[in-house]
Amino acid sequence: MLTKRIIPCLDIKDGRTVKGTNFVDLRDAGDPVELGALYAQEGADELVFLDITATVDDRKTLVNLVREVARHVNIPFTVGGGISSIQDVSALLNAGADKVSINSSAVRNPKLIDELALQFGSQCIIVAIDTRWVDGKDWVHTHGGRKITEIQTIPWAKEVENRGAGEILLTSMDADGTKAGFANVLTSTISSNSSIPIIASGGAGSMEHFYEVFTEGKADAGLAASIFHFKEIAILDLKNYLASKGIPMRI
Amino acid sequence: MEIAIVKYNAGNVASVMYALDRIGVPYTWTDDEAILRQADKVIFPGVGEASTAMAHLKEKGLDLIIPQLKQPVLATCIGMQLLCKHSEENDTTCMGVFDVEVKRFQSNDLKIPHVGWNSIHANQDNPLMEGLKKEEFVYFVHSFYVPVNPLTTAVCDYVQPFSAMLHQDNFYAAQFHAEISGMAGQRIIENFLAL
Numbered sequence: 001m002l003t004k005r006i007i008p009c010l011d012i013k014d015g016r017t018v019k020g021t022n023f024v025d026l027r028d029a030g031d032p033v034e035l036g037a038l039y040a041q042e043g044a045d046e047l048v049f050l051d052i053t054a055t056v057d058d059r060k061t062l063v064n065l066v067r068e069v070a071r072h073v074n075i076p077f078t079v080g081g082g083i084s085s086i087q088d089v090s091a092l093l094n095a096g097a098d099k100v101s102i103n104s105s106a107v108r109n110p111k112l113i114d115e116l117a118l119q120f121g122s123q124c125i126i127v128a129i130d131t132r133w134v135d136g137k138d139w140v141h142t143h144g145g146r147k148i149t150e151i152q153t154i155p156w157a158k159e160v161e162n163r164g165a166g167e168i169l170l171t172s173m174d175a176d177g178t179k180a181g182f183a184n185v186l187t188s189t190i191s192s193n194s195s196i197p198i199i200a201s202g203g204a205g206s207m208e209h210f211y212e213v214f215t216e217g218k219a220d221a222g223l224a225a226s227i228f229h230f231k232e233i234a235i236l237d238l239k240n241y242l243a244s245k246g247i248p249m250r251i
Numbered sequence: 252m253e254i255a256i257v258k259y260n261a262g263n264v265a266s267v268m269y270a271l272d273r274i275g276v277p278y279t280w281t282d283d284e285a286i287l288r289q290a291d292k293v294i295f296p297g298v299g300e301a302s303t304a305m306a307h308l309k310e311k312g313l314d315l316i317i318p319q320l321k322q323p324v325l326a327t328c329i330g331m332q333l334l335c336k337h338s339e340e341n342d343t344t345c346m347g348v349f350d351v352e353v354k355r356f357q358s359n360d361l362k363i364p365h366v367g368w369n370s371i372h373a374n375q376d377n378p379l380m381e382g383l384k385k386e387e388f389v390y391f392v393h394s395f396y397v398p399v400n401p402l403t404t405a406v407c408d409y410v411q412p413f414s415a416m417l418h419q420d421n422f423y424a425a426q427f428h429a430e431i432s433g434m435a436g437q438r439i440i441e442n443f444l445a446l
Contacts, residue, residue: 002369002409003388040433045368070269076390076431096265098431121299123364123392166392167366197366220367250368250388 003248004214005045005221006235007199008228010035012051012081015061017229030229032065037072039228042235044075045250048101048169048199048223051081052144059088063095070096078126080169084112086119093120101169103128104142107149107156110163117164126199127160129153131186132173138186145173157190165196169223172202179205179227184217191218199223207233207241214247252444254278255290257317257330259297260307267296267327270430274441282311292444293320296430297329298392301340301353304329308346318346323446324422331417331424332395340395348422351400351414358410364394371415371427373405379416379423379442380405387435389415389427397426 010017010032017032036047049069051062059082066079079092080101089100106113106127116125130141131153138153157168170190172183182203191198197220200213204224213219227233236251243249254271256264258280271278278294279286287293295317297304308314317324317334326334333345338353345353356363368388373380380387396413399406405416407426417424423443429436 002365002367005367070265071272074270074273074431074433074437076428094265096269098266123298123366166364195362196364197362220362 001248003045003250004219004242005199006043006210006239006249007046007048007221007223008035008039008044008235009048009050009201009223009225010229011225012049012062012065013053015065018052033068033072035229036069036077039235040073040075043239043251044235046075046221047073047077049077049079049081050101051079053081059091063091066092066095066097078169080126080128084108086115089116089120089125093124099124099126099166101126101128103130106160107140107142107151110159113160113163113165117166122164122166122196125165126167126169127165128169128171129157129160130171130173131183141173145171145176153186154189154193157194161194161196167197167199167220168194169199169201175203176201178203181205181209182213182217182219182222184212187213187217187219191220197221207238210238210242211245211247214242252276252292253286253290254292254294254444255287256280257287257293257295257313258282259304259311259313264296266428266430267294270437270440274437274444276444282313284312284316287316287320291322292446293317293322293324295324295326295330295334297327297333299329301329301332301338301343301345301395304333305343305345308333314346318348321421323443325440325443326422326424327430328393328426328428331426332397334417334422334424335397338395349397349402349417349419349424351397351402351417353395353397355395356410361410363410364392365396365409366392368432369407369409369427371405371407373416374403377404377416377418378446379425379439381438381442381445383435383438389425389429389432389436389439391427393426
């Protein structure tokens, strides 16, 4: 049976793992290579590395980091942050990333999704959508959630699928950092409306929250950062808990 | 032991190379006929689209060389599909080592592609599963599948049962990505290298 995936996310700044509340107040949570390998050993199904600064100077550091992660990690991993061209993707995949995640650049130039899917295959192209509820609607945000766009979240999710995205990483800016649970209603709407997998992100604070996002939220994967980094929830405990509640898990 | 990884323009082979690095065996990434023929083991990896991949193989004559190889060959993902007779993906004629058809998943309720960790059930005598449980989880990403047939050596279930592994003579194949399938995947590669 196809299992639901548990995905620790490692936010990277200057080659180190960080995670803040609502994307500010960064705290250092360790060495990404070490942490990634540890998570793989503990039963993580996949890893996501998001380079949250991603300036031009950082690109070489990131490619080197990806190479080191690939050497030490035997599960699939995704790299995102500041990716805006075929060249960027090519460098990351060649360094050993299994998938890349694009966000602001896809909003700026939606055709990029088509081009990347054609060049590398949909299976390695994740479109990340940062969404926030403003004036009664869900709106796509860019630049780490700081900038609102004129694009609504639900139709955008359909568009990125039609353009060839292989998966959607849906982050609720409203839920992110609150530890009050995932945005299950929005996740469920998008997942039901979509034939590609939805990775839900933002708001995980307890094991029940993952149960809810896989049932009510109809998510295919659940992503979280700080609860794993600060060992509030151990991955194996989480997977055992979910399996005991009837959620298909790889244990 | 000489290990050759077939070099052609399909997908990302870095994960395969790093998997071999973790096991600690050297390898050559090559499209050179002599090296491929002389290698003790050949790995034929791939992610991508069937017709484009076949076109690249033909450009280098690899579509004729690979089916003639005599040493153990391990094909993964699109590599496995390219060793079949024909693929529904853009109506592509493939190499025909395995006399089976590659079909497109069709489902109204399940998501396509099949992405993630799914369990496989292996035949008892499948040498690549030596030391592993009868049921293991491995990582899949694909929209096309090989139906269960007499060459099937492990079965996975998504939409319907399909071939997770095939074997004929010196050709071994896996639909999943052993190179990123955790410790189970690593053991499968080690078992192949030990053949």
